[in-house]
Amino acid sequence: AILADQIAAGEVIERPASVVKELVENSIDANSTEIDIRIEEAGLKLISVIDDGDGIDREDVPMAFERHATSKIIDRQDLFRIHSLGFRGEALPSIASIADVTLSTSTGGEGEEIHISGGKLVTEKPAISRKGTSVTVKDLFYNVPARLKYLKAPNTELARITDIVNRLALSYPQISFSLTHNGRELMRSAGRGDLLQVISGVYGISNAREMVKVEGQDDDFSVTGYVSLPELTRASRQYISILLNGRYVRNFQLTKAIVNGYGSKLMVGRFPVAVINIQMDALLVDVNVHPTKQEVRINKEPELMELITKTIYNRLASENL
Numbered sequence: 001a002i003l004a005d006q007i008a009a010g011e012v013i014e015r016p017a018s019v020v021k022e023l024v025e026n027s028i029d030a031n032s033t034e035i036d037i038r039i040e041e042a043g044l045k046l047i048s049v050i051d052d053g054d055g056i057d058r059e060d061v062p063m064a065f066e067r068h069a070t071s072k073i074i075d076r077q078d079l080f081r082i083h084s085l086g087f088r089g090e091a092l093p094s095i096a097s098i099a100d101v102t103l104s105t106s107t108g109g110e111g112e113e114i115h116i117s118g119g120k121l122v123t124e125k126p127a128i129s130r131k132g133t134s135v136t137v138k139d140l141f142y143n144v145p146a147r148l149k150y151l152k153a154p155n156t157e158l159a160r161i162t163d164i165v166n167r168l169a170l171s172y173p174q175i176s177f178s179l180t181h182n183g184r185e186l187m188r189s190a191g192r193g194d195l196l197q198v199i200s201g202v203y204g205i206s207n208a209r210e211m212v213k214v215e216g217q218d219d220d221f222s223v224t225g226y227v228s229l230p231e232l233t234r235a236s237r238q239y240i241s242i243l244l245n246g247r248y249v250r251n252f253q254l255t256k257a258i259v260n261g262y263g264s265k266l267m268v269g270r271f272p273v274a275v276i277n278i279q280m281d282a283l284l285v286d287v288n289v290h291p292t293k294q295e296v297r298i299n300k301e302p303e304l305m306e307l308i309t310k311t312i313y314n315r316l317a318s319e320n321l
Ligand code: ADP
Pocket: 022, 026, 027, 030, 051, 053, 054, 055, 056, 064, 065, 070, 071, 072, 085, 086, 087, 088, 089, 090, 091, 092, 093, 132, 133
């Protein structure tokens, strides 16, 4: 089963940032209000995610490391229909097969701690713990040298981790996130539900008035969010985030639609800071794309593009912004 887990890991866990994403999404699924992420050496030495969520029942702890044991969803379409982010039951067993993992958890009462290394159980014992779960992943890919070789420079891997945590923080303004690397805090969000505040924190925008609120809708879509003033743009598309029914996605056409909303106000090579949340019927999402890749195709995409462009354009025109 270790080999099967390692093969599955190849698909789910490409790099340290994948581990961070999977662990944090588990914490979000567990109704956490505070999620603290600690990283050492760009995640290769240590990734630790501590949450204050529901925890795992003591007797269910080993099951969490069994592949597919937790699979909740049969149909990929469900990905956008239901609230939970996890759906394959592959992440924990995959990670545990290629690293040294300790999970400590409590649902409120006596907790449980399990230590698995390279897919093999080392210890499992009762543990004192406050309500919530902490997962510590050490020496990622220690037994997969080919994967280690394929990784980019530490700074690049760290940038990917930061990017994922930033986008999760933008997707869940009501959850407080913190990210620390080698003891230095890289980001923190307040978790007070204020999207504008999260945007300011994540992108270091000191004056929240640099962002304007946008809102628009048609029969199929509702579009809300914040975009930066035309003169406060950046040199990269990096600062554009699109959330589909609250979930971060990548979509080139929708990114373009946001940029197009600036019309001639945007200088060549400049891009806005933008967080756009699209609400739509999940049935309009074409999920014939690998779910972990975050790429989606949308039916009626031209209509949605037009709505996004028009909403931003009209807003910027309304007060001569
Ligand atoms: P999935 O998220 O697809 O169900 P995972 O392998 O990511 O699969 O996690 C396995 C199971 O372990 C989850 O379904 C959940 O029940 C439990 N679990 C993992 N992390 C946490 C956490 N931080 N808090 C509570 N339960 C967790």
